[in-house]
Amino acid sequence: MAKSILSTYWARISAFHPNARLYLVSAVLTGAAFGVYRLLFNFYVLSMGFDEGLLGQLITITSMAALVTALPMGYLADMLGRKNSLLLGGAVVAAGVGAMLLWPSVIMFYAMNILMGMAQGLQTVTMAPFLLENSGEEERTYLFSLSSGMQMAAAFVGNSIGGYLPGWIASQQGVAATSSVAYSGALGIISVIAMLGLLPLFWLRTPVLKKSERALFAPFAYARQHPVTLTKLIAPMLVTSIGAGLFMPFMNVFFRVVHQQPDPVIGNVLAWGALAMGIGLMIAPPLADRLGKAELVVITQGISIPFLIMLGYSPWFWMSALGHYVRLSLMNMSGPIYTTFVMEHVEPDSRATVASLVSMANSFGWAFSPSISGYLQVHYGFAPVFALVVVLYSLSVFMYWKFFWKVTPVRVVPQSA
Secondary structure: OHHHHHHHHHHHHHOOOHHHHHHHHHHHHHHHHHHHHHHHHHHHHHHOOOOHHHHHHHHHHHHHHHHHOHHHHHHHHHHHOHHHHHHHHHHHHHHHHHHHHHOOOHHHHHHHHHHHHHHHHHHHHHHHHHHHHOOOOOOHHHHHHHHHHHHHHHHHHHHHHHOOHHHHHHHHHOOOOOOHHHHHHHHHHHHHHHHHOOHHHHHOOOOOOOHHHOOOOHHHHHHHHOHHHHHHHHHHHHHHHHHHHHHHHHHHHHHHHOOOOOHHHHHHHHHHHHHHHHHHHHHHHHHHHHHOHHHHHHHHHHHHHHHHHHHHHOOOHHHHHHHHHHHHHHHHOOHHHHHHHHHHOOOHHHHHHHHHHHHHHHHHHHHHHHHHHHHHHHHHOOHHHHHHHHHHHHHHHHHHHHHHOOOOOOOOOOOOO
């Protein structure tokens, strides 16, 4: 049985298009860099004398920028082509991090997070169509999952190193490991690595769409033609994003404030969490082959909820960390599977359109929830935050079950690589 699964997995990976392989190399490098960024940036802001309220606002405006500009970014991605869109988005994000380190101020934080949100939106609306265009039907699920899984595995390495980077910088500069100088130096190294991670993308070979193939208002037309299908596909993701935005951006703060852990320990917790998530993502495709895509979503996300409660309410750090590992793996392992499932429910010429709408749904919750969460943390702590997340995640699992359990996807015409 295991030999058969491994043989199938190898056959699917061997079928990857050269463009897909180059993208995966870039994803690993940038994934490692931004694993460190997600660990240290919150601490950098706090070390400057700001509080969790500002962190929530920064996360909100980043996601709000991605949400508001999702449709024009989709049009821009078609105009520039997949290669140029991925390069531009990655370069702007890396440059935005560098600018916040060189000229740190509240205004610069706001401005760069808006710009980075737009750039991340450009990358997001480009990625799913790019992977679809560079995969066949058989290996598509494996490519989506492996892409996310390898980024998480890279984030494991990044988080493992990132927790120690400020200490190394501090020892060279003669400052405290929790000082803004230490965090700034560590993030500066990460910004350079993120730029280097874009190099493989220069070898991509992708076409630029003709003007007649681009449509700025295509998402509205698709929504008008398929309102019920689109609502069912998007609504559970929207609810999940609202819940995720309440606590995911603050996991490092949670372990520091609630469990009083130092940076290296937090870095290791987030690193092992990323590794657990990466492993889950990589084993998801063969499970989806056996259980079905929607069924895998319902089962894994449903089982993750008790571990979410363990994470948020356990009085012991080790139990909370264990809940974090298991929950992260179960909740997220089906993400790329569901993205593939969504694409299978729409016609080939509507996939880029739906990718933009999916991006908007994912950004919506993160655009509003972090500010709400920051307020709750300052005034009431993390307990009400996790209570809201449990309710929202339970609702989203129910919606997945109600809409898609045992539903056969629409048969689509395979896309040439």
